[in-house]
Amino acid sequence: MRRRVERLRELPTLPAIVQRVVDALDRPDGGHAEAAALIETDQVLTAQLLRVANSAFYGLSGKIASVGQALTVLGTTVARSLVYSTSVLDLRIELRGFWEHSVGTAVAAGTLARRLGLPHPEEVAGAGLLHDLGKVVLYRQAPAAFATVLEHAASEGVRFGEAERALFGVDHAEIAGWLLGRWRVPSRLLEPVVFHHTPERAPTAPVETAVVHVANTLVRAYGYGFGGDRRIPAIEPSAWDRLRLGARDLDHLVTAFETALWRACEAVAGA
Known part of the structure; x- marks a missing residue:
């Protein structure tokens, strides 16, 4: 089983249509029209973008009828992250909690980034959406290993990542x-x-990484979704220091994104 996990290094490249969509979205002159045309050829991508754009979180329920409109509402970075995640995501019931946790972390990260005045909060939200992508990949590519990790985390009372490293030497x-x-x-x-999980190691995006780290922890503490175990990790002191946050800020942060988190419930319910 360990060899199976190690073979994940050879994961396939991005599906051709997804790569073309991402390339169009990343064009400096703006490629939304091209990206929309490409997305409309893929039923799954189209459904996911429209469902999220029409969720209560964006306040436009039932008003977004085209992929082009959805791209405008979501923004380039969130749209790109949805395209990435949809290309590997499996929304069957046993992964529902993981998707909820990822959406919650995206909302919390974006809210915190805006509160801190970061220049591109939508990019930080996109990173929050993808932060547990490795768990979904493990489930899709090595389901027996995924089940073993869940069992080990539950029986030993450790975090999902600790169980991964103990069993396979790598984590999500x-x-x-x-x-x-x-x-x-x-x-x-x-x-x-x-x-x-180790924000102090980020070499070029330490602030954004610290935001996602804090958001992940707060969403776990809030009990939104399921990250693979029920333990609430401590926030790394380096992340607090990097963001210049103190313990007193915690209540203000929770208040700021509490409503947004529960709006995200409706986004997930429609996904």
Whole structure:
């Protein structure tokens, strides 16, 4: 089973249509029309974008009827992250909690980034959406290993990542890094995913990584979704210091994104 996990290093490259969509979205002159035309050829991508754009979180329920409109509402970075995640995501019931947790972390990260005045909060939200991508990849590519990790985490009372490392020597953050690296994802999106448990290790995007780290922890503490175990990790002191946050800020942060988190419930319910 360990060899099976190690073979995840050889994960396939991004599906051709997804790569073309991402390339169009990343064009500096704006490629939304081209991206929309490509997305409309894929039923799953189209459904996911329209469902999220029409969710209560964006306040436009039932008003977004086209992929082009959805791209405008979501923004380039969130749309790109949805395209990435949809290409590997399995929404069957046993992964529902993981998807809820990812959406909650995206909402919390975006809210915190805006509160801190970061220049591109939508990018931080996109990283939050993808932060546990490695867990989904493990489930899809090595389901027996995934089940073993869940059992080990529950029986030993450890975190999902600790169980992964004990059993296989790697964790979901590293697995996501393998995949996103093969997909040539920019470092500003990759680092918050790879280092969301170890924010002090992020070399070029330390603030964004610290935001995703804090958001992940707060959403776990809030009980939204399921991250693979029921333990609530401590927030790394380096993340608090990097964001210049103190314990007193916690109540203000929770209040700021509490409503948004529960709006995200409706986004997930429609996904």
